[in-house]
Amino acid sequence: MKTFAISGRFVETPPPADWREHLARMLGAKPRRIGTWAELGLYGALRCMADAGEKMLPPDVQVWLGSRRGTYAATDTVLGQMRDDLPMPLAFLQTQPSQLLALLAAQLQWQGHACFVAGGEPGALLRLAAAQAGKDGILLGWLDEMSGGETRWLRLRPCTEMDGGYIAATAETLFTAQISHLRLSGMGLETRRAGQSALVQE
Amino acid sequence: MAASAQEKELAQLIVTSLNLEVSADEIDPEAALYGEGLGLDSIDILELSLAISKTYGVQLKSDDADNNKIFSSLRNLNDHIQQHRGQ
Amino acid sequence: MKPVYLAGRGLACALGQDMQGSLDALQSGGVAPAAFRLPGEMGGSFPYYAIAFQQKDWNERARDLVQRVAREAGAQHMRSGVLFVATSSFDIGAVEQGAAQMDYDAFSRKIAAWLDWSGPVYVINTACTSSLNALIAAHALLSAGEEEEALVLGVELGNRLTLGGFAALQLLSQHGCKPFGQHRDGLVLGEAVAALKLSTREPALWQMLGGANVVDGSQPTGASAAAVASMYQRALEASGLAADAIDLVKVQAAGSPGNDAIEAQGLRAAFPVMPHLVSLKTALGHTMGASGAAEIALLTACLEQGIWPHYADPVDGELGVSLAEHMPQSVRHVMATILGFGGSHATVVLGRA
Numbered sequence: 001m002k003t004f005a006i007s008g009r010f011v012e013t014p015p016p017a018d019w020r021e022h023l024a025r026m027l028g029a030k031p032r033r034i035g036t037w038a039e040l041g042l043y044g045a046l047r048c049m050a051d052a053g054e055k056m057l058p059p060d061v062q063v064w065l066g067s068r069r070g071t072y073a074a075t076d077t078v079l080g081q082m083r084d085d086l087p088m089p090l091a092f093l094q095t096q097p098s099q100l101l102a103l104l105a106a107q108l109q110w111q112g113h114a115c116f117v118a119g120g121e122p123g124a125l126l127r128l129a130a131a132q133a134g135k136d137g138i139l140l141g142w143l144d145e146m147s148g149g150e151t152r153w154l155r156l157r158p159c160t161e162m163d164g165g166y167i168a169a170t171a172e173t174l175f176t177a178q179i180s181h182l183r184l185s186g187m188g189l190e191t192r193r194a195g196q197s198a199l200v201q202e
Numbered sequence: 203m204a205a206s207a208q209e210k211e212l213a214q215l216i217v218t219s220l221n222l223e224v225s226a227d228e229i230d231p232e233a234a235l236y237g238e239g240l241g242l243d244s245i246d247i248l249e250l251s252l253a254i255s256k257t258y259g260v261q262l263k264s265d266d267a268d269n270n271k272i273f274s275s276l277r278n279l280n281d282h283i284q285q286h287r288g289q
Numbered sequence: 290m291k292p293v294y295l296a297g298r299g300l301a302c303a304l305g306q307d308m309q310g311s312l313d314a315l316q317s318g319g320v321a322p323a324a325f326r327l328p329g330e331m332g333g334s335f336p337y338y339a340i341a342f343q344q345k346d347w348n349e350r351a352r353d354l355v356q357r358v359a360r361e362a363g364a365q366h367m368r369s370g371v372l373f374v375a376t377s378s379f380d381i382g383a384v385e386q387g388a389a390q391m392d393y394d395a396f397s398r399k400i401a402a403w404l405d406w407s408g409p410v411y412v413i414n415t416a417c418t419s420s421l422n423a424l425i426a427a428h429a430l431l432s433a434g435e436e437e438e439a440l441v442l443g444v445e446l447g448n449r450l451t452l453g454g455f456a457a458l459q460l461l462s463q464h465g466c467k468p469f470g471q472h473r474d475g476l477v478l479g480e481a482v483a484a485l486k487l488s489t490r491e492p493a494l495w496q497m498l499g500g501a502n503v504v505d506g507s508q509p510t511g512a513s514a515a516a517v518a519s520m521y522q523r524a525l526e527a528s529g530l531a532a533d534a535i536d537l538v539k540v541q542a543a544g545s546p547g548n549d550a551i552e553a554q555g556l557r558a559a560f561p562v563m564p565h566l567v568s569l570k571t572a573l574g575h576t577m578g579a580s581g582a583a584e585i586a587l588l589t590a591c592l593e594q595g596i597w598p599h600y601a602d603p604v605d606g607e608l609g610v611s612l613a614e615h616m617p618q619s620v621r622h623v624m625a626t627i628l629g630f631g632g633s634h635a636t637v638v639l640g641r642a
Contacts, residue, residue, distance in 0.1 A: 106506025
């Protein structure tokens with residue numbers, strides 16, 4: 001059984017109209033060549049870290065990113081460019097969803113384990129992440145740019161369980177604001193609401 | 203020396219294809235494109251090379267020994283393109 | 290931690306459409322790559338290690354290859370296990386033919402249907418390191434006892450997007466693949482479908498001991514020497530081995546002028562005494578997301594049968610590393626490394642019983 005405390009959360013579905021300006025302020029400059037999908041991912045990841053009170057990621061944290069539709073828009077653009085010529089290099093880079101992981105690493109000057117899982121649902125992503133997570137926990141993101149966009153992130157830290165109060169949960173409730181802890185066991189995913197009883201963080 | 207019409211056209215291609223914040227007429231034709239100056243890096247040069255090949259039909263390879271000279275300024279880049287156009 | 294065994298493997302690649310065919314072709318000197326033409330001023334003809342299986346319809350061809358390779362790995366008896374599909378290009382070849390929509394879940398369901406799979410399916414895409422990251426994820430589930438069997442299926446099949454993108458980034462050679470070579474001038478891409486069956490209940494000759502993946506974004510399309518060294522360090526820790534316990538490292542060495550030099554630098558930093566090195570890129574080409582699974586399948590079979598790749602171009606003396614010309618004797622611990630495009634550096638540690 002694995003238990004995690006949620007130390008940071010950021011959910012916007014969809015993000016507000018001025019999210020790009022907010023991202024530019026966090027980065028110190030407007031990104032010019034990474035594409036909407038990666039911009040939306042960076043925006044959510046950095047906001048989630050801010051919520052967790054972290055400026056840097058510790059070396060042993062793992063970044064797990066999932067998406068239902070990923071870089072479709074960039075891929076569609078590139079297929080259009082390729083009718084009678086090579087694609088534009090930056091546009092091709094934008095078709096690779098894992099580029100976001102490298103961009104996040106570069107932005108934070110961080111080196112570590114990061115992985116993109118295509119499709120499925122956030123609960124499946126969490127299962128893979130939890131199986132590998134180390135002492136510094138997980139930065140978990142679920143991201144889509146279609147239909148207005150969604151960027152949902154959790155910063156999870158492993159903790160020792162002291163008490164009960166967990167109820168069975170679905171992947172859909174993973175990101176809801178009242179949840180303070182997550183637990184994965186043979187029973188599947190369970191969550192616990194904030195303020196129900198004390199847990200000791202490792 | 204002020205930018206020629208051809209140089210202005212190339213400057214516009216650079217700004218558009220690289221999504222730069224500066225406007226085309228702010229690019230000094232003799233200032234460096236790499237590093238200081240316009241601040242382009244190797245990925246920008248790849249992007250620009252392909253944009254130039256599509257627009258002017260001129261090949262610019264990343265392993266060309268003359269690249270430092272070709273990409274040293276807007277003026278040198280334009281001269282290179284005009285020399286090799288339509289070959 | 291339960292021991293995780295490599296209980297089956299299957300491979301279709303430019304060398305052949307099954308493992309024995311591939312080994313036979315490699316023993317008789319390998320195969321010459323086919324050619325792939327790309328349009329445009331910066332296009333042209335590029336060598337490409339295609340699978341010699343003629344079938345115009347992308348979906349039909351993929352289905353046939355996936356079914357064949359999974360069967361070769363013994364997947365027919367494990368359909369309730371966990372399936373990892375590792376790919377950088379999904380079914381984009383079918384999208385190009387108008388025979389699929391871009392849809393991750395539809396792709397995942399399609400592969401599961403081809404294999405009549407009833408267990409969970411995860412699709413991993415970390416570009417070139419996809420298969421190794423799938424192996425690392427599968428190893429975590431199995432060693433913790435959450436699952437008993439996993440199939441890691443690497444799929445990288447012909448499409449214009451990948452080749453066009455690599456050509457646009459000027460990463461491709463127009464001449465051939467020269468790992469660590471004096472005359473190396475770029476990558477040669479290839480197709481592969483490869484399957485590795487992992488099991489905790491079926492002891493086998495090879496065991497997966499651990500692995501590590503390190504993402505470093507400092508070089509947008511290349512590797513970083515510090516990340517290479519850190520990756521080896523983390524993988525050794527994860528598998529409980531010291532650097533001098535490693536007998537052989539299957540390196541990336543895809544023939545890229547810059548990246549091969551960075552990789553050599555990282556190897557020298559990680560290993561005070563250099564293990565034997567081997568590259569399989571002259572045998573398979575760089576098969577992207579499938580490469581980790583394809584190269585582990587081929588390498589373990591080569592070590593069992595005493596077959597070894599050879600390299601036409603002499604190693605660049607300035608790199609300070611060399612490639613083993615013959616199969617080293619008594620290889621017990623092997624690391625299999627893929628360095629990716631996209632700042633991803635991954636390696637997996639295997640032990641021979």
